[in-house]
Amino acid sequence: MPLPDFVTRLRAGVGHELLWLAGVSAVVVADDGRLLLGRRSDTGRWAVVSGILDPGEQPAVAAAREVLEETGVSVEVVALTAVESGDLVRYPNGDLAQYLDVCFWARPAAGSAQAYVADDESLEVGWFAPDALPADLTSSSIGRIERTMRYIREVSGDGARGLDATSHRGVQPWFVRP
DSSP: OOOOHHHHHHHHHHTTSOEEEEEEEEEEBOTTSOEEEEEETTTOOEEOEEEEOOTTOOHHHHHHHHHHHHHSOOEEEEEEEEEEEOOOEEOTTSOEEEEEEEEEEEEEOTTOOOOOOOSTTEEEEEEEOTTSOOTTBOHHHHHHHHHHHHHHHHHHTOTTSOOOTTTTTTOOOSEEOO
16 A cells, blocks of 8 residues: 655655554545545555545545545535544554544545545545444444444434435535545
8 A cells, every 4th residue: 555755755764663643534424324445555454444634634625525536425524523543653664653544434435435446545445324334344433433433323313213315415514525
Protein backbone atom coordinates (compact mmCIF):
# COMPACT_ATOMS: atom_id res chain seq x y z
CA MET A 1 0.00 0.00 0.00
CA PRO A 2 1.41 3.38 -0.90
CA LEU A 3 2.58 5.53 1.99
CA PRO A 4 2.19 9.29 1.93
CA ASP A 5 5.48 11.03 1.17
CA PHE A 6 5.67 12.57 4.63
CA VAL A 7 5.51 9.11 6.26
CA THR A 8 8.23 7.81 3.92
CA ARG A 9 10.43 10.76 4.98
CA LEU A 10 9.72 10.10 8.67
CA ARG A 11 10.52 6.41 8.26
CA ALA A 12 13.90 7.34 6.71
CA GLY A 13 14.78 9.00 10.02
CA VAL A 14 13.16 6.71 12.59
CA GLY A 15 13.29 3.33 10.88
CA HIS A 16 10.69 0.90 12.22
CA GLU A 17 10.05 2.85 15.45
CA LEU A 18 6.48 3.61 16.48
CA LEU A 19 4.81 6.45 14.58
CA TRP A 20 1.69 8.09 15.96
CA LEU A 21 -0.43 9.08 12.96
CA ALA A 22 -3.80 10.69 12.32
CA GLY A 23 -6.19 8.68 10.18
CA VAL A 24 -9.73 8.87 8.91
CA SER A 25 -12.38 6.29 8.18
CA ALA A 26 -15.74 6.58 6.45
CA VAL A 27 -18.81 4.46 7.04
CA VAL A 28 -20.59 5.08 3.74
CA VAL A 29 -24.31 4.31 3.91
CA ALA A 30 -26.49 4.32 0.78
CA ASP A 31 -30.14 5.38 0.88
CA ASP A 32 -31.17 1.71 0.88
CA GLY A 33 -29.02 1.07 3.98
CA ARG A 34 -26.20 -0.85 2.28
CA LEU A 35 -22.64 -0.18 3.41
CA LEU A 36 -19.62 0.41 1.17
CA LEU A 37 -16.64 -1.82 2.01
CA GLY A 38 -13.32 -2.66 0.45
CA ARG A 39 -11.19 -5.80 0.70
CA ARG A 40 -7.79 -4.44 1.71
CA SER A 41 -4.80 -5.45 -0.38
CA ASP A 42 -2.47 -5.45 2.66
CA THR A 43 -4.51 -7.88 4.80
CA GLY A 44 -7.07 -9.40 2.42
CA ARG A 45 -9.82 -8.51 4.90
CA TRP A 46 -12.90 -6.39 4.33
CA ALA A 47 -13.02 -2.95 5.98
CA VAL A 48 -14.62 0.46 5.83
CA VAL A 49 -12.58 2.90 3.77
CA SER A 50 -9.76 4.48 5.75
CA GLY A 51 -6.49 6.27 5.26
CA ILE A 52 -3.84 8.61 6.62
CA LEU A 53 -4.38 12.36 6.80
CA ASP A 54 -1.89 14.47 4.89
CA PRO A 55 -0.27 17.27 6.95
CA GLY A 56 -2.72 20.17 7.23
CA GLU A 57 -5.56 18.27 5.53
CA GLN A 58 -9.00 18.62 7.06
CA PRO A 59 -10.33 15.23 8.29
CA ALA A 60 -13.68 15.38 6.45
CA VAL A 61 -11.89 16.31 3.22
CA ALA A 62 -9.49 13.39 3.75
CA ALA A 63 -12.37 10.95 4.33
CA ALA A 64 -14.09 12.01 1.10
CA ARG A 65 -10.76 11.84 -0.77
CA GLU A 66 -10.01 8.33 0.51
CA VAL A 67 -13.44 7.01 -0.49
CA LEU A 68 -13.11 8.46 -3.98
CA GLU A 69 -9.51 7.24 -4.42
CA GLU A 70 -10.26 3.70 -3.25
CA THR A 71 -13.79 3.07 -4.56
CA GLY A 72 -14.58 5.68 -7.21
CA VAL A 73 -17.58 6.83 -5.16
CA SER A 74 -17.97 10.57 -4.44
CA VAL A 75 -19.49 11.13 -1.02
CA GLU A 76 -21.04 13.75 1.19
CA VAL A 77 -19.62 13.63 4.69
CA VAL A 78 -22.63 13.90 6.96
CA ALA A 79 -21.33 13.70 10.53
CA LEU A 80 -18.46 12.85 12.82
CA THR A 81 -19.34 9.60 14.63
CA ALA A 82 -16.20 8.70 16.60
CA VAL A 83 -12.66 9.73 17.47
CA GLU A 84 -10.56 6.99 19.00
CA SER A 85 -7.08 5.62 19.42
CA GLY A 86 -6.51 2.34 17.65
CA ASP A 87 -4.38 -0.64 18.57
CA LEU A 88 -0.68 -0.86 17.85
CA VAL A 89 -0.08 -2.11 14.28
CA ARG A 90 3.01 -4.00 13.18
CA TYR A 91 3.34 -4.12 9.41
CA PRO A 92 5.00 -7.05 7.61
CA ASN A 93 8.14 -4.95 7.00
CA GLY A 94 8.49 -4.34 10.76
CA ASP A 95 7.14 -0.77 10.85
CA LEU A 96 5.14 0.09 13.98
CA ALA A 97 2.26 2.55 13.91
CA GLN A 98 -0.68 3.61 16.00
CA TYR A 99 -3.52 5.75 14.69
CA LEU A 100 -5.90 8.32 16.06
CA ASP A 101 -8.93 7.56 13.87
CA VAL A 102 -11.52 10.19 13.04
CA CYS A 103 -14.58 8.30 11.82
CA PHE A 104 -17.31 9.85 9.68
CA TRP A 105 -20.73 8.87 8.42
CA ALA A 106 -20.91 9.56 4.70
CA ARG A 107 -23.38 8.91 1.92
CA PRO A 108 -22.92 8.69 -1.84
CA ALA A 109 -23.29 11.98 -3.68
CA ALA A 110 -26.15 12.06 -6.18
CA GLY A 111 -25.40 9.75 -9.08
CA SER A 112 -22.21 8.34 -7.55
CA ALA A 113 -23.05 4.95 -6.05
CA GLN A 114 -21.26 2.78 -8.64
CA ALA A 115 -18.26 1.36 -6.75
CA TYR A 116 -15.15 -0.09 -8.38
CA VAL A 117 -11.55 -0.77 -7.38
CA ALA A 118 -9.96 2.61 -8.07
CA ASP A 119 -6.41 2.07 -6.76
CA ASP A 120 -4.07 -0.63 -5.49
CA GLU A 121 -5.22 -0.37 -1.86
CA SER A 122 -8.23 -2.64 -2.46
CA LEU A 123 -8.62 -6.06 -4.03
CA GLU A 124 -12.37 -5.56 -4.46
CA VAL A 125 -15.09 -3.19 -3.29
CA GLY A 126 -18.80 -3.60 -2.85
CA TRP A 127 -22.05 -2.68 -1.17
CA PHE A 128 -23.34 -4.91 1.65
CA ALA A 129 -26.58 -5.09 3.60
CA PRO A 130 -25.95 -4.43 7.32
CA ASP A 131 -27.22 -7.94 8.14
CA ALA A 132 -25.01 -9.59 5.48
CA LEU A 133 -21.54 -8.20 6.15
CA PRO A 134 -18.50 -10.30 5.18
CA ALA A 135 -17.31 -12.75 7.83
CA ASP A 136 -13.73 -11.48 7.52
CA LEU A 137 -14.61 -7.85 8.32
CA THR A 138 -11.93 -6.18 10.48
CA SER A 139 -12.82 -5.72 14.14
CA SER A 140 -12.10 -1.99 13.92
CA SER A 141 -14.63 -1.73 11.08
CA ILE A 142 -17.25 -3.59 13.10
CA GLY A 143 -16.90 -1.02 15.88
CA ARG A 144 -16.97 1.92 13.46
CA ILE A 145 -20.09 0.58 11.75
CA GLU A 146 -21.85 -0.07 15.07
CA ARG A 147 -21.11 3.44 16.38
CA THR A 148 -22.16 5.08 13.12
CA MET A 149 -25.40 3.08 12.86
CA ARG A 150 -26.20 3.97 16.48
CA TYR A 151 -25.61 7.64 15.66
CA ILE A 152 -27.87 7.43 12.60
CA ARG A 153 -30.65 5.83 14.67
CA GLU A 154 -30.31 8.60 17.27
CA VAL A 155 -30.47 11.47 14.77
CA SER A 156 -33.35 9.83 12.91
CA GLY A 157 -35.39 10.05 16.10
CA ASP A 158 -36.11 6.33 16.31
CA GLY A 159 -33.46 4.65 18.44
CA ALA A 160 -35.32 1.33 18.45
CA ARG A 161 -35.54 0.99 14.67
CA GLY A 162 -32.72 -0.08 12.39
CA LEU A 163 -31.55 1.96 9.45
CA ASP A 164 -33.84 1.88 6.46
CA ALA A 165 -34.02 3.74 3.17
CA THR A 166 -35.61 6.84 4.70
CA SER A 167 -34.23 7.19 8.22
CA HIS A 168 -31.43 9.61 7.34
CA ARG A 169 -32.74 11.54 4.34
CA GLY A 170 -33.60 14.64 6.37
CA VAL A 171 -30.11 15.00 7.87
CA GLN A 172 -28.13 17.64 6.01
CA PRO A 173 -24.40 17.07 5.44
CA TRP A 174 -22.06 19.52 7.12
CA PHE A 175 -19.43 18.95 4.46
CA VAL A 176 -19.98 18.38 0.77
CA ARG A 177 -17.05 17.46 -1.43
CA PRO A 178 -16.69 20.11 -4.16
